[in-house]
Amino acid sequence: MTSEPSWDFYRTLLAVLEHGSLSAAARDLGLTQPTVGRHIDALEQSVGAELFTRSQQGLLPTDAALVLKPYAETLASTAAALLRAATGSREKVSGTVRISASEVIGTEVLPPILAGLQAQYPELIVELSASDIVEDLLQREADIAVRMVAPAQEALLARHVGVISLGLFAHESYIERHGKPETIADLRRHKLIGFDRQTAYIRSMVKRYPMLDGISFSFRSDHSIVLHNALRSGIGISFYQIPLAKRDANLQRLLPEVEVTIDTWIVMHENLKTSPRCRVTFDALVTGLLDYAKGNDTPEGQ
Structure with missing residues (x-):
């Protein structure tokens, strides 16, 4: 050079x-x-x-x-x-904070939490990256992240907010056409919705429920939101976050004995712990996601 x-x-x-x-x-x-x-x-x-x-x-x-x-x-x-960092002030909560979260959490869960946060702090600007790609906090690609795995880097502050439970659901229109499966084995004759590639969730489900191994999906996508909309459209049966399902009276829980849990963490670089905008955002995410994981989520529109 x-x-x-x-x-x-x-x-x-x-x-x-x-x-x-x-x-x-x-x-x-x-x-x-x-x-x-x-x-x-x-x-x-x-x-x-x-x-x-x-x-x-x-x-x-x-x-x-x-x-x-x-x-x-x-x-x-x-x-x-x-x-x-330059937009923030040490005396008040203002400036920009960037949050990284999965597609589902970012689009379905965080907006009401962030709406309350910005109502309390009107000078706070939020950038929300809703993607299943994990952004690197050490490289400052985001300030705060909601993750489904425990962070391994020592330079990160992390708060475990519990587990989010997933169950099998179907739209009532699907059940009217195809009926309900009574056993896990019955799933083989139903239309299932799932990812088009192996994921940690799928491997976890197969390990816990060996009968699921080899079951094929009739509708596949690599986008979580597409899968959720397919479920809501009555295309088939899918795993769905139980707190989210409570928002939609048209979704019915199937095989309640089948349940998968995913850990949830709020993570922030330790250098940001003195930043007012990052600190209040971190605390708001912890409080909101604790309620969500416990099933105390506020339904949409309320």
């Missing part, structure tokens, strides 16, 4: 990697296409390697670009964390 590249060049690199063209990256960044091109040219000169090759499909990244990608992503995460 002949010189120190500007941090803006790495941001531009990520945009071109994502969009595959200079014009699309320029629109995303709010820059002109020639400016994006100059950024890439300058970065190539700094690292001494070509970063993209042209093809009919657009700009294809070279090995050098792929090597730089994770470092550029780390810079982007750090810059975002720096901005969140």
Whole structure:
């Protein structure tokens, strides 16, 4: 490397990697296409390697670009964390806090909790990443995370808020058409909804209930929300969080002896424990998810 590249060049690199063209990256960044091109040219000169090759499909990244990608992503995460820290004040609860949670928890459970939090602290800005991809708190990709596994890193503060129970459910329209299974073995003649790949949950269920091994799914997806909407549409039988099922009178519990539990943790980097915005958010998540895990969740619309 002949010189120190500007941090803006790495941001531009990520945009071109994502969009595959200079014009699309320029629109995303709010820059002109020639400016994006100059950024890439300058970065190539700094690292001494070509970063993209042209093809009919657009700009294809070279090995050098792929090597730089994770470092550029780390810079982007750090810059975002720096901005969140700069927006906060030590005297009051204000500024931005970024929360990471699974699709289901992020879309179904957290919004009412966060609504109450922001009503109490109107200057608090919340960024919620609802994804089953675990974001790295040590790299400051998020400030606080709701996780279903115990954290292993020592630099993280963690609070175990209990377990969330899942049971088998079906919409009443499905039961009207196909009836109820009376035993686990009966599930083989029913339409089941599930993930299109092996997950820790599936392996846990098969280990606990060996009869489930080999049962095929008639509807599969790799998105939790898609699976939940399939259940609500009457497509078939699926595992569903019991506290969530209480919100929908059309869902009926099946085979109550079959139950799976998942641990739930609230996790935060220890360096943020003195941050007012992170501390109140952490406490609100703990309180809200404790109630949810105990079945005291507030139904939607109330």
